[in-house]
Amino acid sequence: MKVIVFVKATADSEAAVPPTAELLTAMGNYNEELVKAGIMLGGEGLKPSSFAKRVHFDGPNRTVIDGPFTETKELVAGFWIWEVRNMEEAVEWVKRCPNPMFTASDIDIRPMYGMEDYKEWDKEGGWLEQEVKLREQIEAKNA
Secondary structure, eight states, X not given: OEEEEEEEOOHXXXXXXXXXXXXXXXXXXXXXXXXXXXXXXXXXXXXXXXXXXXXXXXXXXXXXXXXXOSOGGGOEEEEEEEEOSSHHHHHHHHHHSOOSXXXXXXXXXXXXXXXXXXXXXXXXXXXXXXXXXXXHHHHHHHO
């Protein structure tokens, strides 16, 4: 099962307070464990929302909103993409994570849709075939 693990933003991450050397080392060691276990597929830290843009959709209209965004508790400061056996395994790995922030913080784990989910949606056919081809192209490009 593939999951995305969101490190939620805090006032410090939104203020671009840099991590300490100790935190960088601890997170590097944790990421190394994830890679060695074959779980980590990718991950990055995100710049504060003051660098961000939000595009609001309303029918055919698009409105671009410049950051920063005020609701820090709803923002993401970083993410991982993991391949795990089940949600319980993902939870156990997150519990081993060093606190990624200087204050109390949250990490959300969200299951990602897989090809088996898409098969249920492809009632008329064609869409899934296109999706498979696109994924193959991405993999070939990244190989």
